[in-house]
Amino acid sequence: MKKSILIVASTLCVGLMVNNTFAQTQDSTKTSAPTTTPGTTTVQATGDVVSTLSSNADYSTAATAAKAANLSAKLPATGTYTIFAPNNAAFSKLPANKLDSLMKDTAKLASVLKEHVVSGKYGKAEIVKALVAGKGKATLNTVDGETLKLAVTPNHTVQLTDETGNSAEVTLYDLQGTNGVVNGINSILMPK
Template sequence: MKFFITKFVSIAVLSLSILTTSAFAMHHKSANLDIVETAASNPAFSTLVAAVKAAGLVETLQGEGPFTVFAPTNAAFEKLPAGTVEDLLKPENKEKLVAILTYHVVAGNVMAADVVKLTKATTVQGSDIMIDTSDGVKVNNATVTQTDLKTKNGVIHVIDTVIMPKM
Protein backbone atom coordinates (compact mmCIF):
# COMPACT_ATOMS: atom_id res chain seq x y z
CA MET A 1 0.00 0.00 0.00
CA LYS A 2 2.82 2.37 0.92
CA PHE A 3 4.49 1.61 -2.44
CA PHE A 4 1.23 2.38 -4.28
CA ILE A 5 0.82 5.74 -2.50
CA THR A 6 4.46 6.68 -3.14
CA LYS A 7 4.11 5.75 -6.81
CA PHE A 8 0.82 7.68 -7.11
CA VAL A 9 2.31 10.80 -5.51
CA SER A 10 5.36 10.56 -7.78
CA ILE A 11 3.18 10.33 -10.90
CA ALA A 12 1.01 13.23 -9.71
CA VAL A 13 4.07 15.42 -9.07
CA LEU A 14 5.54 14.53 -12.46
CA SER A 15 2.25 15.25 -14.23
CA LEU A 16 1.92 18.59 -12.46
CA SER A 17 5.47 19.59 -13.38
CA ILE A 18 4.86 18.69 -17.05
CA LEU A 19 1.61 20.68 -17.06
CA THR A 20 3.31 23.66 -15.44
CA THR A 21 6.20 23.50 -17.89
CA SER A 22 3.79 23.31 -20.86
CA ALA A 23 1.76 26.28 -19.61
CA PHE A 24 4.95 28.26 -19.01
CA ALA A 25 6.24 27.40 -22.50
CA MET A 26 2.93 28.47 -24.12
CA HIS A 27 2.91 31.68 -22.09
CA HIS A 28 6.56 32.43 -22.86
CA LYS A 29 6.14 31.58 -26.55
CA SER A 30 3.06 33.81 -26.93
CA ALA A 31 4.93 36.84 -25.56
CA ASN A 32 7.08 36.72 -28.72
CA LEU A 33 4.08 36.47 -31.07
CA ASP A 34 1.31 38.92 -31.89
CA ILE A 35 -2.34 38.24 -31.03
CA VAL A 36 -3.15 36.54 -34.35
CA GLU A 37 0.01 34.41 -34.33
CA THR A 38 -0.67 33.37 -30.73
CA ALA A 39 -4.25 32.37 -31.54
CA ALA A 40 -3.14 30.57 -34.72
CA SER A 41 -0.57 28.57 -32.74
CA ASN A 42 -3.32 27.10 -30.56
CA PRO A 43 -5.75 24.65 -32.26
CA ALA A 44 -8.48 25.63 -29.77
CA PHE A 45 -8.75 28.98 -31.59
CA SER A 46 -8.99 27.74 -35.19
CA THR A 47 -12.58 28.99 -35.61
CA LEU A 48 -11.66 32.39 -34.18
CA VAL A 49 -8.67 32.64 -36.52
CA ALA A 50 -10.85 31.70 -39.51
CA ALA A 51 -13.35 34.39 -38.48
CA VAL A 52 -10.60 37.02 -38.06
CA LYS A 53 -9.34 36.19 -41.56
CA ALA A 54 -12.86 36.29 -43.08
CA ALA A 55 -13.49 39.66 -41.42
CA GLY A 56 -10.24 41.12 -42.76
CA LEU A 57 -8.99 41.88 -39.24
CA VAL A 58 -5.65 40.05 -39.36
CA GLU A 59 -3.60 43.14 -40.17
CA THR A 60 -5.41 45.19 -37.52
CA LEU A 61 -4.83 42.60 -34.78
CA GLN A 62 -1.21 42.27 -35.83
CA GLY A 63 -0.82 46.04 -35.43
CA GLU A 64 1.01 47.84 -32.68
CA GLY A 65 -1.89 47.84 -30.22
CA PRO A 66 -1.92 47.12 -27.41
CA PHE A 67 -5.18 45.18 -27.54
CA THR A 68 -6.99 43.01 -25.03
CA VAL A 69 -8.88 40.17 -26.68
CA PHE A 70 -11.54 38.11 -24.96
CA ALA A 71 -11.00 35.07 -27.19
CA PRO A 72 -13.74 32.47 -27.59
CA THR A 73 -12.55 28.90 -28.13
CA ASN A 74 -13.83 26.52 -30.79
CA ALA A 75 -16.11 25.05 -28.10
CA ALA A 76 -17.56 28.53 -27.55
CA PHE A 77 -18.38 28.86 -31.26
CA GLU A 78 -19.96 25.38 -31.17
CA LYS A 79 -22.49 26.67 -28.62
CA LEU A 80 -23.95 29.02 -31.26
CA PRO A 81 -27.06 27.82 -33.12
CA ALA A 82 -26.32 25.43 -35.99
CA GLY A 83 -25.19 27.21 -39.13
CA THR A 84 -24.38 30.52 -37.40
CA VAL A 85 -20.61 30.33 -37.88
CA GLU A 86 -20.95 29.26 -41.50
CA ASP A 87 -23.34 32.16 -42.18
CA LEU A 88 -21.08 34.69 -40.48
CA LEU A 89 -18.10 33.57 -42.57
CA LYS A 90 -19.92 34.39 -45.82
CA PRO A 91 -18.67 37.56 -47.58
CA GLU A 92 -22.12 39.17 -47.46
CA ASN A 93 -22.03 39.02 -43.64
CA LYS A 94 -18.58 40.56 -43.23
CA GLU A 95 -19.91 43.74 -41.57
CA LYS A 96 -21.80 41.73 -38.94
CA LEU A 97 -18.76 39.48 -38.36
CA VAL A 98 -16.51 42.52 -37.89
CA ALA A 99 -18.96 43.95 -35.34
CA ILE A 100 -19.03 40.67 -33.40
CA LEU A 101 -15.27 40.20 -33.41
CA THR A 102 -14.44 43.79 -32.47
CA TYR A 103 -16.93 43.43 -29.60
CA HIS A 104 -14.38 40.99 -28.14
CA VAL A 105 -11.54 43.55 -28.25
CA VAL A 106 -10.73 46.33 -25.78
CA ALA A 107 -8.02 48.90 -26.50
CA GLY A 108 -5.02 48.71 -24.17
CA ASN A 109 -3.42 46.01 -22.06
CA VAL A 110 -6.11 44.96 -19.57
CA MET A 111 -4.56 42.28 -17.41
CA ALA A 112 -6.56 39.99 -15.10
CA ALA A 113 -5.61 42.14 -12.10
CA ASP A 114 -7.19 45.11 -13.91
CA VAL A 115 -10.29 43.23 -15.10
CA VAL A 116 -11.34 42.35 -11.54
CA LYS A 117 -11.46 46.07 -10.69
CA LEU A 118 -13.85 46.88 -13.56
CA THR A 119 -17.60 46.60 -13.96
CA LYS A 120 -17.55 47.36 -17.67
CA ALA A 121 -15.19 48.11 -20.54
CA THR A 122 -15.70 49.80 -23.88
CA THR A 123 -14.89 47.59 -26.84
CA VAL A 124 -13.31 48.56 -30.14
CA GLN A 125 -16.77 47.94 -31.65
CA GLY A 126 -18.01 50.86 -29.54
CA SER A 127 -20.34 49.13 -27.10
CA ASP A 128 -19.64 48.26 -23.48
CA ILE A 129 -19.15 44.75 -22.18
CA MET A 130 -20.24 44.10 -18.62
CA ILE A 131 -17.75 42.53 -16.21
CA ASP A 132 -18.90 40.54 -13.18
CA THR A 133 -16.40 39.23 -10.64
CA SER A 134 -18.85 37.98 -8.01
CA ASP A 135 -18.28 34.30 -8.94
CA GLY A 136 -15.12 34.00 -11.00
CA VAL A 137 -14.87 36.45 -13.89
CA LYS A 138 -17.63 36.85 -16.45
CA VAL A 139 -17.70 39.12 -19.47
CA ASN A 140 -21.39 39.50 -20.33
CA ASN A 141 -22.50 35.84 -20.27
CA ALA A 142 -19.05 34.34 -20.95
CA THR A 143 -16.83 32.89 -18.27
CA VAL A 144 -13.14 33.75 -18.45
CA THR A 145 -11.38 30.38 -18.32
CA GLN A 146 -7.76 31.47 -18.78
CA THR A 147 -6.15 34.86 -18.29
CA ASP A 148 -3.11 36.90 -19.22
CA LEU A 149 -1.80 35.15 -22.33
CA LYS A 150 0.68 37.91 -23.08
CA THR A 151 1.50 38.68 -26.68
CA LYS A 152 3.87 41.22 -28.19
CA ASN A 153 0.93 43.55 -28.94
CA GLY A 154 -1.46 42.86 -26.10
CA VAL A 155 -3.09 40.17 -24.01
CA ILE A 156 -5.61 37.38 -24.55
CA HIS A 157 -8.17 36.17 -22.03
CA VAL A 158 -9.90 32.94 -23.02
CA ILE A 159 -13.71 32.83 -22.76
CA ASP A 160 -16.15 29.93 -23.04
CA THR A 161 -18.94 31.71 -24.94
CA VAL A 162 -19.08 34.03 -27.95
CA ILE A 163 -20.41 37.39 -26.74
CA MET A 164 -22.80 39.21 -29.06
CA PRO A 165 -23.29 42.96 -29.35
CA LYS A 166 -26.78 44.40 -29.70
CA MET A 167 -27.37 44.97 -33.39
Protein backbone atom coordinates in the same frame (compact mmCIF):
# COMPACT_ATOMS: atom_id res chain seq x y z
CA MET B 1 -2.84 33.88 22.81
CA LYS B 2 -6.45 33.31 21.67
CA LYS B 3 -6.47 36.74 20.05
CA SER B 4 -3.31 35.93 18.01
CA ILE B 5 -4.78 32.63 16.80
CA LEU B 6 -8.00 34.39 15.83
CA ILE B 7 -6.08 37.04 13.85
CA VAL B 8 -4.02 34.39 12.00
CA ALA B 9 -7.15 32.33 11.24
CA SER B 10 -9.02 35.39 9.96
CA THR B 11 -6.10 36.40 7.75
CA LEU B 12 -5.89 32.90 6.27
CA CYS B 13 -9.65 32.82 5.57
CA VAL B 14 -9.59 36.18 3.80
CA GLY B 15 -6.54 35.15 1.77
CA LEU B 16 -8.15 31.89 0.69
CA MET B 17 -11.39 33.65 -0.23
CA VAL B 18 -9.59 36.20 -2.41
CA ASN B 19 -7.47 33.49 -4.01
CA ASN B 20 -10.57 31.39 -4.81
CA THR B 21 -12.36 34.38 -6.26
CA PHE B 22 -9.72 34.96 -8.89
CA ALA B 23 -8.37 31.46 -9.44
CA GLN B 24 -10.01 29.80 -12.40
CA THR B 25 -9.66 26.11 -11.70
CA GLN B 26 -11.90 24.54 -14.28
CA ASP B 27 -13.66 25.31 -17.51
CA SER B 28 -17.43 25.12 -17.11
CA THR B 29 -17.79 24.29 -20.83
CA LYS B 30 -15.87 21.01 -20.59
CA THR B 31 -17.37 18.11 -22.44
CA SER B 32 -15.78 14.73 -22.99
CA ALA B 33 -12.88 16.39 -24.81
CA PRO B 34 -10.81 19.11 -23.15
CA THR B 35 -11.72 22.59 -24.37
CA THR B 36 -9.31 24.88 -22.61
CA THR B 37 -6.45 24.97 -20.20
CA PRO B 38 -7.75 26.60 -17.04
CA GLY B 39 -5.96 29.38 -15.20
CA THR B 40 -3.16 31.53 -16.42
CA THR B 41 -1.10 30.49 -19.40
CA THR B 42 1.80 32.66 -20.42
CA VAL B 43 2.93 32.17 -23.99
CA GLN B 44 5.94 33.97 -25.44
CA ALA B 45 4.72 36.75 -27.74
CA THR B 46 5.53 35.87 -31.32
CA GLY B 47 2.87 37.88 -33.16
CA ASP B 48 0.03 40.32 -32.68
CA VAL B 49 -3.00 39.41 -30.57
CA VAL B 50 -4.88 38.09 -33.58
CA SER B 51 -2.13 35.66 -34.59
CA THR B 52 -1.69 34.69 -30.92
CA LEU B 53 -5.06 32.94 -31.10
CA SER B 54 -3.35 30.27 -33.20
CA SER B 55 -1.01 29.41 -30.31
CA ASN B 56 -3.75 27.49 -28.49
CA ALA B 57 -5.67 24.72 -30.30
CA ASP B 58 -8.78 25.40 -28.19
CA TYR B 59 -9.14 28.75 -30.00
CA SER B 60 -8.63 27.54 -33.59
CA THR B 61 -12.16 28.57 -34.66
CA ALA B 62 -11.62 32.09 -33.27
CA ALA B 63 -8.26 32.24 -35.08
CA THR B 64 -9.86 31.16 -38.37
CA ALA B 65 -12.67 33.70 -37.93
CA ALA B 66 -10.25 36.52 -37.08
CA LYS B 67 -8.20 35.78 -40.20
CA ALA B 68 -11.35 35.59 -42.37
CA ALA B 69 -12.52 38.97 -41.04
CA ASN B 70 -9.01 40.43 -41.44
CA LEU B 71 -9.23 41.61 -37.84
CA SER B 72 -5.52 42.55 -37.66
CA ALA B 73 -6.04 45.15 -40.39
CA LYS B 74 -9.17 46.51 -38.70
CA LEU B 75 -7.35 47.29 -35.44
CA PRO B 76 -5.30 50.50 -35.52
CA ALA B 77 -1.58 49.74 -35.80
CA THR B 78 -0.78 51.87 -32.77
CA GLY B 79 -2.34 50.54 -29.65
CA THR B 80 -2.55 47.71 -27.21
CA TYR B 81 -5.54 45.37 -27.25
CA THR B 82 -7.20 42.62 -25.28
CA ILE B 83 -9.21 39.99 -27.10
CA PHE B 84 -11.75 38.02 -25.08
CA ALA B 85 -11.73 35.08 -27.47
CA PRO B 86 -14.52 32.50 -27.52
CA ASN B 87 -13.16 28.97 -27.32
CA ASN B 88 -14.10 26.26 -29.81
CA ALA B 89 -16.88 25.00 -27.51
CA ALA B 90 -18.46 28.48 -27.60
CA PHE B 91 -18.57 28.42 -31.40
CA SER B 92 -20.10 24.93 -31.32
CA LYS B 93 -23.06 26.39 -29.37
CA LEU B 94 -24.08 28.48 -32.38
CA PRO B 95 -27.15 27.28 -34.28
CA ALA B 96 -26.48 25.12 -37.33
CA ASN B 97 -25.09 27.10 -40.28
CA LYS B 98 -24.71 30.33 -38.23
CA LEU B 99 -20.91 30.10 -38.23
CA ASP B 100 -20.88 29.34 -41.97
CA SER B 101 -23.15 32.34 -42.55
CA LEU B 102 -20.88 34.61 -40.49
CA MET B 103 -17.74 33.36 -42.28
CA LYS B 104 -19.32 34.31 -45.63
CA ASP B 105 -20.33 37.79 -44.43
CA THR B 106 -16.93 39.13 -43.33
CA ALA B 107 -18.29 42.59 -42.43
CA LYS B 108 -20.77 41.07 -39.97
CA LEU B 109 -18.11 38.64 -38.73
CA ALA B 110 -15.73 41.57 -38.06
CA SER B 111 -18.51 43.35 -36.14
CA VAL B 112 -19.09 40.28 -33.95
CA LEU B 113 -15.37 39.83 -33.33
CA LYS B 114 -14.84 43.50 -32.41
CA GLU B 115 -17.43 42.98 -29.67
CA HIS B 116 -14.70 40.87 -28.02
CA VAL B 117 -11.84 43.40 -28.36
CA VAL B 118 -11.04 46.22 -25.94
CA SER B 119 -8.30 48.82 -26.07
CA GLY B 120 -5.61 48.33 -23.47
CA LYS B 121 -4.00 45.30 -21.92
CA TYR B 122 -6.24 43.41 -19.49
CA GLY B 123 -4.48 40.25 -18.44
CA LYS B 124 -5.41 38.50 -15.22
CA ALA B 125 -3.49 40.98 -13.02
CA GLU B 126 -5.14 44.01 -14.64
CA ILE B 127 -8.61 42.44 -14.42
CA VAL B 128 -8.12 41.64 -10.74
CA LYS B 129 -6.92 45.21 -10.13
CA ALA B 130 -9.96 46.67 -11.93
CA LEU B 131 -12.36 44.39 -10.06
CA VAL B 132 -10.79 45.22 -6.69
CA ALA B 133 -10.97 48.95 -7.45
CA GLY B 134 -14.62 48.56 -8.51
CA LYS B 135 -15.52 46.38 -5.50
CA GLY B 136 -16.19 43.33 -7.65
CA LYS B 137 -17.32 45.12 -10.82
CA ALA B 138 -15.61 46.86 -13.72
CA THR B 139 -16.55 48.28 -17.11
CA LEU B 140 -14.52 48.11 -20.33
CA ASN B 141 -15.27 49.61 -23.75
CA THR B 142 -14.87 47.61 -26.94
CA VAL B 143 -13.08 49.05 -29.95
CA ASP B 144 -16.53 49.68 -31.47
CA GLY B 145 -17.67 51.69 -28.43
CA GLU B 146 -19.83 49.00 -26.85
CA THR B 147 -19.69 48.37 -23.09
CA LEU B 148 -18.56 45.14 -21.43
CA LYS B 149 -19.28 44.73 -17.74
CA LEU B 150 -17.03 42.49 -15.67
CA ALA B 151 -18.17 40.95 -12.40
CA VAL B 152 -17.21 38.15 -10.06
CA THR B 153 -19.83 35.37 -10.12
CA PRO B 154 -21.07 33.40 -7.11
CA ASN B 155 -18.86 30.57 -8.45
CA HIS B 156 -15.84 32.88 -8.08
CA THR B 157 -15.22 33.27 -11.81
CA VAL B 158 -15.02 36.45 -13.86
CA GLN B 159 -18.04 37.06 -16.05
CA LEU B 160 -18.35 39.46 -19.00
CA THR B 161 -21.76 40.84 -19.96
CA ASP B 162 -22.38 42.90 -23.09
CA GLU B 163 -25.02 45.59 -23.65
CA THR B 164 -27.56 43.09 -24.98
CA GLY B 165 -27.26 40.86 -21.91
CA ASN B 166 -25.10 38.13 -23.45
CA SER B 167 -22.59 36.82 -20.95
CA ALA B 168 -19.49 34.64 -20.88
CA GLU B 169 -17.06 33.46 -18.23
CA VAL B 170 -13.33 33.97 -18.57
CA THR B 171 -11.75 30.51 -18.73
CA LEU B 172 -8.17 31.31 -19.75
CA TYR B 173 -5.87 34.27 -19.13
CA ASP B 174 -2.72 35.81 -20.54
CA LEU B 175 -1.93 34.51 -24.00
CA GLN B 176 0.60 37.25 -24.77
CA GLY B 177 0.81 38.99 -28.14
CA THR B 178 3.21 41.70 -29.25
CA ASN B 179 0.41 44.28 -29.03
CA GLY B 180 -1.67 42.95 -26.15
CA VAL B 181 -3.18 39.87 -24.61
CA VAL B 182 -5.80 37.20 -25.33
CA ASN B 183 -8.12 35.85 -22.63
CA GLY B 184 -10.42 32.92 -23.38
CA ILE B 185 -14.17 32.93 -22.76
CA ASN B 186 -16.84 30.22 -22.97
CA SER B 187 -19.54 32.02 -25.01
CA ILE B 188 -19.88 34.40 -27.93
CA LEU B 189 -20.93 38.00 -27.36
CA MET B 190 -23.11 39.55 -30.05
CA PRO B 191 -23.35 43.26 -30.93
CA LYS B 192 -26.64 45.19 -30.82
